[in-house]
Amino acid sequence: MITNRTFTMLKPDSVSKGNIGAILEKINASGFKIVAMKLTQLSREDAEKFYAVHKELPFFDKLVTFMTSGPIVAAILEKENAVEDFRLLIGATNPDDAVEGTIRKSFATSVTENAVHGSDSDENAALESEFHFSKNEIFG
Numbered sequence: 323m324i325t326n327r328t329f330t331m332l333k334p335d336s337v338s339k340g341n342i343g344a345i346l347e348k349i350n351a352s353g354f355k356i357v358a359m360k361l362t363q364l365s366r367e368d369a370e371k372f373y374a375v376h377k378e379l380p381f382f383d384k385l386v387t388f389m390t391s392g393p394i395v396a397a398i399l400e401k402e403n404a405v406e407d408f409r410l411l412i413g414a415t416n417p418d419d420a421v422e423g424t425i426r427k428s429f430a431t432s433v434t435e436n437a438v439h440g441s442d443s444d445e446n447a448a449l450e451s452e453f454h455f456s457k458n459e460i461f462g
């Protein structure tokens with residue numbers, strides 16, 4: 323089990339708008355250390371697997387279509403209390419509800435195109451990290 327680590331994706335909207343650098347700057351400034359990172363694109367099969375927990379929800383197809391629409395940046399971040407602190411940094415799922423200064427308030431435009439993903443538990447952080455990275459791609 324990975325502890326004090328969380329998994330993130332900078333979603334296709336962040337990459338296509340040229341926001342990778344600005345978002346990574348906020349992540350670094352908030353005390354997170356990047357221990358793994360890659361630019362990649364999810365296949366439909368990958369995205370359906372990654373978001374399997376949402377399969378029965380009405381937005382599932384829209385979510386998968388968006389997440390496969392272009393490259394993403396996948397990363398593993400390290401910091402004490404990483405999962406909780408990162409969720410505070412990214413803000414509410416819907417940018418309309420996100421607090422000023424959060425990543426989604428600054429960069430997201432809708433509940434679908436919401437700039438970043440952040441794991442919701444230590445257990446999911448470990449599963450999501452393993453989904454995207456092999457052991458020799460993780461440093462630290």
Ligand code: CMP
Nearest residue numbers: 381384385415433434435436438439440
């Ligand atoms: P993420 O943190 O990647 O995890 C699940 C995603 O589902 C979430 O971000 C949103 O982008 C998306 N999502 C959640 N609720 C809705 C909704 N009501 N309509 C569309 N997409 C949603």
